[in-house]
Amino acid sequence: MGNQAPTAGASEPALFKRLQRKLNPQGQQLHRCRQDSRDIATLGRYYVTEPAINAVVATHIHLADWLAEVA
Numbered sequence: 001m002g003n004q005a006p007t008a009g010a011s012e013p014a015l016f017k018r019l020q021r022k023l024n025p026q027g028q029q030l031h032r033c034r035q036d037s038r039d040i041a042t043l044g045r046y047y048v049t050e051p052a053i054n055a056v057v058a059t060h061i062h063l064a065d066w067l068a069e070v071a
Contacts, residue, residue: 010064012063015063015064015067016030016032016046016063018067019063019066019067019070022067022070023048023070026070027050027051027052028048028049028050028057029048029049029050029051030046030047030048030061031043031046031047031048031049032045032046033045033046033047042059043056043059043060044059044060044061045060045061046060046061046062046063047059047060047061048061
């Protein structure tokens with residue numbers, strides 16, 4: 001297994017939680033936007049915030065791609 005992030009076959013909730021665990025030590029939080037939200041066009045299904053500066057730092061997150069990037 002090593003440092004490789006096994007994403008093949010992983011469910012969306014599992015990827016969400018795994019990425020959330022990777023971002024928390026960096027002071028960032030992963031969020032899921034509701035399908036019926038008026039902000040989904042702007043934020044995408046997943047987005048990242050940084051509470052220390054009270055800002056959205058990334059939008060339209062693809063979970064598997066981001067997980068590979070931060071792993």
